[in-house]
Amino acid sequence: MSPDSPQTLVSLANRMLAREGVLDAFGHVSMRHPADPTRFFLSRSLAPELVSEADVLEYDLSGEPVVATKQALYSERVIHSVLYRMRPDVNAICHHHAASTMPFCLADLKLRVVTQLGASIGKTVPLWDQRDEFGATNHLVTRDAEAISLAKCLGANNMVLMKRHGVTVVGATLRELAFRSIYSCRDAELQLRAMSHGDISVFTDEEIALAEKFPEATLARAWDYWRSRLPNA
């Protein structure tokens, strides 16, 4: 496969985000088909660190693989299919349960921008609680209705916190997504560490607006660095 094939890029993104502590045995990264907006690429059910090109399947926007398969699939792939339907501007999605952001999903805390790189978070990070609309569940998002509710809560923002569950992040490109997924975790970690020692100073909305768009060169520099850290880069 070409080094720029969606399968290769999705494999790389999965492995990078695992290497950088965003993903562990669970969580997943997808990208929209570059030529056909009604399709997207996502791995079969597999730990992100192990995803190779051959594991990446093509799905339609109902969340079903284009080529029927007997392989196990992610039960939460509906998060991806629904978000690609409802957010035409989104071309890459990550769903994760990183330790850095989980305190914001468990305690009553607001995720704020505390550094220039963290500005990729954006001004507002909504919080979705599956309980509100669906009552007692196992907290997996496996039905269209659940994913639609999540997508509505996300709105036009860059990421949404999921109460007692994790985070879903979106990006206009796969590189932007990787950057935002990693630096929102780093920002969250810095915020938590600092808050333990008193009130903190955060970016204003005006400052976030000035900082939140990163030039392609910045995203590429970070992407190349993270790729270089993979065992078989």
Add this chain to the structure above:
Amino acid sequence: MSPDSPQTLVSLANRMLAREGVLDAFGHVSMRHPADPTRFFLSRSLAPELVSEADVLEYDLSGEPVVATKQALYSERVIHSVLYRMRPDVNAICHHHAASTMPFCLADLKLRVVTQLGASIGKTVPLWDQRDEFGATNHLVTRDAEAISLAKCLGANNMVLMKRHGVTVVGATLRELAFRSIYSCRDAELQLRAMSHGDISVFTDEEIALAEKFPEATLARAWDYWRSRLPNA
């Protein structure tokens, strides 16, 4: 030996749980003999990360090796023999002192389910204090009476906290045990991190009941991932 031999599986489980931070120089994992419920497999006395197939011995339910040996044995192997006697439904056991769960053994804290994967903990985690029944000891569980007291406190639950000591975890299968041992530690860590920043929201008993049983595919996906992270996987 076959890749599915109990010796191979016990060796793998020891090395995985060491790699994932559940075990260090101490702690141990055992599994019941698949064909003879009156026997179980456990390493000779050795740091878990170093346990190879050849180090795994067969024991009877009195805690003695089936084939006499001059090798040093774990002084706390009675935890395993007694639990296999008192819990016919249990086919795998881990005893550990992970840093993630020790605060729950030292401070007055309740281990709660805070994520879907953490639901493997179950609804109730009892706390056993060797002091209550046995007064001042060196805190090792080396006598049948001590292990029986521990087993009674565990009851029908999945794990028991041991005051100033560590944790004992049980499973219906070795994969379930590995999953529960690792994700109870991860859940504990997340809970501790979040609690440092205020009151937290946890799973209700109803939600735990919906989440606590994991399909074999989920356990296998995690097992395969952890195995892939071993130096000589």
Add this chain to the structure above:
Amino acid sequence: MSPDSPQTLVSLANRMLAREGVLDAFGHVSMRHPADPTRFFLSRSLAPELVSEADVLEYDLSGEPVVATKQALYSERVIHSVLYRMRPDVNAICHHHAASTMPFCLADLKLRVVTQLGASIGKTVPLWDQRDEFGATNHLVTRDAEAISLAKCLGANNMVLMKRHGVTVVGATLRELAFRSIYSCRDAELQLRAMSHGDISVFTDEEIALAEKFPEATLARAWDYWRSRLPNA
């Protein structure tokens, strides 16, 4: 190139400080030209861990490369050019956003000397807030006016905290700079850990004066150690 060439040394320092957790995908280290004080060496725009000799360019004190290049350059290189202009005693500079020191840039905390090695911090660490003079910005230091303001705040000290941004450290030599960059981070980490458990005891100014100058042998021992930890040392 000679193993003592500025290009080699700057490459080594970048990789060391990345390996020791001071730098990640961003941040940079420079040194003044040993023979021509109006020149300095700094990498092209690249993650520090990836900087090789061939990536290190020679700059003049206006912050422009001596040999014109189409390669991307660090947008914040003005921090280096201005500091070399305003501090003739400084021969090496590191700009970083280490997790250890960020709480001091976010919360209202004073960075204090708590160990002998931490005395390399010096008696006073000023805090610069880009907001004070320049209002709402993206928090990058990319204009001479911003770097001059930062340099004035630094004054004759060894390092300056940058509010919501990071740290800039200076040294008389590259080895002193590496030592100070690493041990100020370690000292910060120790201070944060200890402060979580009550009031702490710190070095007095008199003690800092006795401890802050490190013999070349000490700097070399640490440098050799950090170099030995690099993958291709």
Add this chain to the structure above:
Amino acid sequence: MSPDSPQTLVSLANRMLAREGVLDAFGHVSMRHPADPTRFFLSRSLAPELVSEADVLEYDLSGEPVVATKQALYSERVIHSVLYRMRPDVNAICHHHAASTMPFCLADLKLRVVTQLGASIGKTVPLWDQRDEFGATNHLVTRDAEAISLAKCLGANNMVLMKRHGVTVVGATLRELAFRSIYSCRDAELQLRAMSHGDISVFTDEEIALAEKFPEATLARAWDYWRSRLPNA
């Protein structure tokens, strides 16, 4: 050299304790000459992780090398020479600045035994403050008078905390010393983590007395494990 030569053992202990996070670029481990109690073995000045057999020198109890050398020596080697003079029962010494124990040297905290393995700490851990007797210093222990004051504070105990500096640990054997150095750090870390969440339960003096002596098999199992983790074990 023989695998049991003091030089080999001292090299191994230095590298192990560095690998396990007790030592970093600084700190040192020594052992008394097995045949001549008026001599001891300690590395020349070098980061512990880099200490090979060839770097280990023989010293007399005045702290001078038996064979004159031009190599740089540890400035704090007087800690070793004085303790070997004043504690005939001590055959191995470690001086370190581990992050785990530093909060106990900075804040007003008592290091307590919280686990069976931590019982190697013993009942009492005195705290020495160089300031009390010597006023303002750079906090290095380089003179006999300073080391004698430290030794008096240590008394018959196993370890002594040094205010704003670090820890000195002693053992009857090198293996006991390695075990105590590592498990006192682990115990300290567990204590700190637990104390962040409320009052903790600790071992009583009676329980410490029952737990503090470890059989040679336990020390050997841990030693073999730590040795196996060295890059060139």
